[in-house]
Amino acid sequence: MNIYTFLILSLIITIYSIQTIADLLNIKNISTSIPLEFEGYYDKEKYVKSQEYLKEKTKFSIVSSTFFLAVQIIFITLGGFNYLDTRVVSFGFGSILTGLIFAGTLFFTFEILKIPFSLYSVFVIEERFGFNRMNIKTFITDSLKSWFVTAIIGSIIFVATLWLFINTCKYAWLYAFTVIVVFEIFITFVAPVVIMPLFNKYTTLENGELKDTIEKYAKKENFKMKGLFRMDGSKRSTKSNAFFTGIGKFRRIVLFDTLIQKHSVDELTSILAHEMGHFKLGHILKHMIFSFVSTLIMLFILSLFINEVWLYDAFLMNTQPMYAGIIFSSFLYEPISIIISIISNYFSRKHEYEADAYAVKTYRKPEVMINALKKLSVDNLSNLYPHKFKVFLEYSHPPVLERIKAINKISLSTKI
Ligand SMILES: [Zn+2]
Numbered sequence: 001m002n003i004y005t006f007l008i009l010s011l012i013i014t015i016y017s018i019q020t021i022a023d024l025l026n027i028k029n030i031s032t033s034i035p036l037e038f039e040g041y042y043d044k045e046k047y048v049k050s051q052e053y054l055k056e057k058t059k060f061s062i063v064s065s066t067f068f069l070a071v072q073i074i075f076i077t078l079g080g081f082n083y084l085d086t087r088v089v090s091f092g093f094g095s096i097l098t099g100l101i102f103a104g105t106l107f108f109t110f111e112i113l114k115i116p117f118s119l120y121s122v123f124v125i126e127e128r129f130g131f132n133r134m135n136i137k138t139f140i141t142d143s144l145k146s147w148f149v150t151a152i153i154g155s156i157i158f159v160a161t162l163w164l165f166i167n168t169c170k171y172a173w174l175y176a177f178t179v180i181v182v183f184e185i186f187i188t189f190v191a192p193v194v195i196m197p198l199f200n201k202y203t204t205l206e207n208g209e210l211k212d213t214i215e216k217y218a219k220k221e222n223f224k225m226k227g228l229f230r231m232d233g234s235k236r237s238t239k240s241n242a243f244f245t246g247i248g249k250f251r252r253i254v255l256f257d258t259l260i261q262k263h264s265v266d267e268l269t270s271i272l273a274h275e276m277g278h279f280k281l282g283h284i285l286k287h288m289i290f291s292f293v294s295t296l297i298m299l300f301i302l303s304l305f306i307n308e309v310w311l312y313d314a315f316l317m318n319t320q321p322m323y324a325g326i327i328f329s330s331f332l333y334e335p336i337s338i339i340i341s342i343i344s345n346y347f348s349r350k351h352e353y354e355a356d357a358y359a360v361k362t363y364r365k366p367e368v369m370i371n372a373l374k375k376l377s378v379d380n381l382s383n384l385y386p387h388k389f390k391v392f393l394e395y396s397h398p399p400v401l402e403r404i405k406a407i408n409k410i411s412l413s414t415k416i
């Protein structure tokens with residue numbers, strides 16, 4: 001093992017350790033007493049169940065991340081990348097096709113290794129806690145479809161980047177950035193009508209009290225409703241959610257059927273008011289810009305290291321093919337990606353508070369909003385007391401108790 005390999009492995013192990021420490025702290029932070037706000041929502045038995053769920057999921061995530069850490073270390077130290085490269089080069093294709101086979105083999109090997117873990121997560125853990133509605137057929141078709149979509153999108157981005165780095169000069173990273181941004185905008189635009197229907201059925205919300213109330217509210221807030229959809233989330237899980245997706249003509253607000261079943265018209269309108277808040281306050285656009293900036297940083301790092309021989313030495317390669325360099329530099333990008341995701345999560349949590357405030361100030365029913373949040377977190381057995389470090393690292397939404405506190409504060413100060 002050379003010093004560069006040692007550094008790369010240390011990097012991987014450090015990241016794994018930080019994530020595992022966050023998980024362990026999170027488990028230690030469990031409190032057995034039901035918080036005052038949740039009395040009447042949780043009975044003792046269900047509350048204990050929610051903690052078991054957290055423990056079960058954490059244990060599982062540590063086991064799987066340890067497994068994948070071991071796989072990576074073994075693969076790197078045994079010269080797996082070099083072996084794979086000699087095999088794909090022996091086919092005698094050009095460097096673009098060779099690169100595509102190289103990256104594709106790695107991707108699918110990883111996906112196949114993930115299958116037993118996904119099966120256990122869905123059919124053992126989620127099943128045991130009464131969430132799972134998926135059958136094996138849905139599991140298989142889901143995997144096939146998502147591989148298909150990832151393979152197409154991934155190949156386009158990979159081939160474009162590789163071609164630009166091989167054929168253009170030192171500004172390849174800027175050209176690649178432009179191509180990727182245009183492509184990503186295009187995907188965001190068409191995803192709601194092309195990609196998402198592959199996985200779920202979206203039906204326009206039927207006429208009735210719910211639709212009337214939402215439309216009345218949207219009209220009052222000057223919000224142009226482009227599409228309000230019900231999604232058959234119950235096909236996979238009893239968990240419920242709502243989200244905003246797409247840009248331009250195809251943008252839409254989506255409610256899970258499971259959410260509609262369990263909430264009152266007022267609660268659903270509050271949840272939608274929150275989603276509209278995200279749009280009105282420009283969160284969607286900010287989020288997109290942020291993701292472009294991180295793409296730019298990633299490509300810049302790629303341009304810095306793709307021609308460095310030591311990078312290929314680190315992964316025990318005998319040659320320096322650029323397609324492998326693209327994959328290797330993603331290891332170097334990993335720590336930066338964690339920092340970027342911490343910043344992005346920080347803003348996302350801030351945006352959640354803002355969207356809550358927007359919903360409360362415009363729909364003016366803070367009690368209903370709080371009720372909806374409580375019901376959501378009980379139904380999804382969310383962790384009420386996540387550890388601060390876990391929140392800092394990974395939470396895109398603030399812990400529910402903090403959100404309730406913030407909503408109460410707003411309703412007090414604005415006398416709603
Ligand atoms: Zn939100």
